[in-house]
Amino acid sequence: MDKMWSPWRSQYIDSFKDQTGDEQCVFCSAQNENIDDDKSLKVYEGKEAFVIMNLYPYNNGHTMVVPRRHLSDYGELTGSERAEIAELIDKTIQALKIVSSPQGFNVGANIGKAAGAGIDQHLHFHIVPRWMGDTNFMPVLGEVKVISEELSKTKKALIEAFKKIG
DSSP: OOOOOOTHHHHHHHTTBOTTSOBOOHHHHHTTSOTTSTTOOEEEEOSSEEEEEOSSOSSTTOEEEEESSOOOOGGGSOHHHHHHHHHHHHHHHHHHHHHHOOSEEEEEOOOSGGGTOSSOSSOOEEEEEEOTTOOOHHHHHSSOOOOSSOHHHHHHHHHHHHHHHO
């Protein structure tokens, strides 16, 4: 089997280390951020979970729904957490439809390192908008992903879309 390496993922994972080299949970830190803060990627607040944009998106509008509790096992979620996560996934899809009219979505979670989780200690669910032909040679040959819109512009549009949804 051939392997395709993505060295930028290690830079992403290393970005969670503090000055002492200890890893900090990016999601635990993010949940206390203010949505209106330009440095925050959070776009929507729920009671037990929140929605945040991915700093290293696979596609424009790549967002994640994150439970507030720091846990890695899906089975440890309470019924109300699971219900709110499902509701926020639905709202995120609705907001992304308003903002960018994707033709489809990938929705899911990588639970555990073996499943590909870059952050395996804090459960999170990806919502990736998709368009026909959105995969091209740039990530394969150039080791670069082309994102056609600034994260800050997408963030503002998503915040407004969530307000419309309610």
